[in-house]
Amino acid sequence: MNKTELAEYLKTLGFECEIREGRQFTEAAISPSGLHDLALKLKEDERLCFDFLVCITGMDYMTDFGAIYHLRSTKYSHEIVIKVRTSDRQNPEFDSVTDIWKSADFLEREVYDLLGIRFTNHPDLRRLFLNDSWGFPLRKDYVDDSEIATS
Amino acid sequence: MTSEPWWKIFYDFTPFTKSIDEGLRSSMSPFWAVTTEMVIVGILFLLFYAVVGLFLVYWERKVCAFIQNRLGPNRIGPYGIFQTVADLIKLLFKELIPIKNADSFLFNLAPYIVIIVNFMVLGAIPFGKGLHAIDFNIGIFYVIAVSSMSVIGVLLAGWSSNSKYSLIGAMRSGAMIVSYELSLGLALITMVILAGSMQLSVIVEAQRTGWFIFKGHIPAFIAFIIYIISGTAETNRGPFDLAEAESELTAGYHTEYSGMKFAFFYLAEFINMFIVASIASTIFLGGWMPLHIGSWEGFNKIMDIIPPFIWYLGKTFFIIYLIMLLKWTFPRLRIDQLLTLEWKYLLPINLVNVLIMAFLVLMGWHF
């Protein structure tokens, strides 16, 4: 399916998400509560079959936290982007998709490590690159005078 | 004795050693004479050990460089022959790092066990005519029994280092040596059947009319190949170097050793290889006996021009070269494959081989 067909088809599935055609991909923005259901549907649906989670990008939008999921179907080679945002800056949490795509294990840990976004139901959510006492460096409000040289 | 020209000594050392013995015995009591002889032999072996060890290390580097499109050591001395001497000096000056929580007594003891075992085996090897420290009538039996003791040193080293890598390496080494000892022994027993004696001097003498590898045709050849395989395994060399598998266990049982103690293990590995090769050359290729073919008098005469100990060294180094080629060509085996090879292939083949050899000797079908 191409971008337009994909967007049309997604609208018929009846998820509460905002679907738009981006420059490159069809993009679906969904609330954190609906993320896991949508992900499961995208994987299981016969005509979509998004079986390959390409990457998860953790985002800090200054006001919100978000995650961007790039999915691809190895069967139909179409691609989709799911975006999820939360305005809870103190305790950002999304549902884990490790039970759907196994590659999410490491990708979610990376997002947690660098942005401090927690993933519920993740089997082993530990820091990956940095030690436990380190802050979350990819946050926009991260300050580290000793490690980062500012001009 | 004096009527002989001086260079005759290279063909037969017996008169020379005998004259020393007689001279000593005439000037002191038999006890002191034997003691002095032992000290002389001990010093000679120490020298020999160091020279052969250093030379083998250098040679291995050259061989592997040759295989790997490299030049190898070429800076110190002509063709880099003094490279290993320089390395030795470096190792002598290196700090012996004490290991925390290691069992220091056993830790320090282990390299010496390996070295002592090496010396004990060297004593039984005939290097040339009359160059033989002790000529037991059970020479082969002694060699097999003593050489397998080196595993104690390896196990101790692995256990006392208090390192997990070392322990795994030691356990591998233990499993390996215990199993390959069997084929090693059986391969030698095959040849003992052919020779009819366990005494190494008798075995060499029996090859005056032809080396055993030719005399015992097919079974002897099979035994030779099995011996080389299990001998390589016995010395922990590639492709059987699981005990010190570099890419898995960093350095296996001697991971924690440093400086001279490490050098002892390193040297012992090379001397072990030398011992395995010299036993192979003694049993299969006639030891110091020149290449003789049955009753071809002229041919045998020409071959006799080359002194026996040159023959011996030539054969030994040829076999060492074979073992080195094996190491630098093959990837390493896995522990279960190693044991499968021994218990499922080498051992049954060996047992059948012993039977065939016994039958051959019984029927008198050998040459």
Add this chain to the structure above:
Amino acid sequence: MEEQVLNTAINEDEPYLINMGPQHPSTHGVLRLVVSLKGETVKNVVPHIGYIHRGIEKMCESLTYPQIIHLTDRMDYLSAHINNEAVCLNVEKALEIEIPERVKVIRTIMAELTRIQSHQLFWASYGMDLGGQTCYFYGLRDREKVLDIFEETTGGRMIVSYSCPGGLMYDIHPNFQKRVNDFIKYFRSILWEYDAILTGNVIFRERTIGIGKLSLEDAVSYGVTGPSGRASGFSCDIRKHDPYSAYDRVKFNEVLFTEGDTYHRYLARIEEMKESMNIIEQLIDNIPEGPYTVKMKPVLKLPEGEYFQKVETARGELDVFIVSDGNKYPFRMKFRSPNFVNLGVLNHISKEFKIADLVAIAGSLDFVIPDIDR
């Protein structure tokens, strides 16, 4: 003293934990694997990474796009050119710049040379992982020839930094075509040695066939791309599915196997070297004339939006994801590095194999640690 030794003894049911790395000969860098053993059998592998985490994604947020190119070299240093290319393609796509044909062709040739030298190093170090140290020198001998070509044209041997947004840093060296042709001829004539010393070796085949099997479903689910994924039948070659640069004008086969064991992961790389040589041969003699770069503005400001570019590095799919807020710095820069995702599968496929197999499996996934850590 004895007491301490006894106290550290291991109980029967306690896992025997071994720390492979961060300094270990077979982890090819500072990867640390905590391995639970029972005897020699691997029960669990937990990778600990981050020993050379440099925060490249964070650094990108305060660097301009032409500067970022030089950071990407340092991720997967064996696919340095392909990493450069990925960022360049993404920036060019965002700025809607039309790239001269000459640049596309040269980039493709350089990328394939990069792939060849990377696989040569894989072959070399894989032999060494399995204990055949001679392979290392054979592999490096041939790799040196590729690096010499790189050096002549780009000035760098490994870290080439040859692409830049809008084209190339400099034109190719006049000798380039001749040397590449010579290399292809030489390498074709010598490739049989690789098979003779490793592929056909009995011990090597015993060590690798049937070890570390990865099924197609798992390969997709774990996102294992590159030759490792294709050995399992996962058709994931970006060059084929979503051609960039000049891949749409060359004919080549996607190397696919179905077995998915260590041996076929190895074989996929050997076959890929041959395919890469095919690609280069089709392009090298007809590099179009023209400028080697287009004139760019001194300060590149990407329009607001999200830009995604995927390329095929020597180890799998590298994705560059730029979120721009219209500034000269990216708002967020994300690299989906193939090694990082491939590392996730290690525990799954090495369970219940021997510790020596773990080395073989980890070697066949061909990790480059700086790419994992970034």
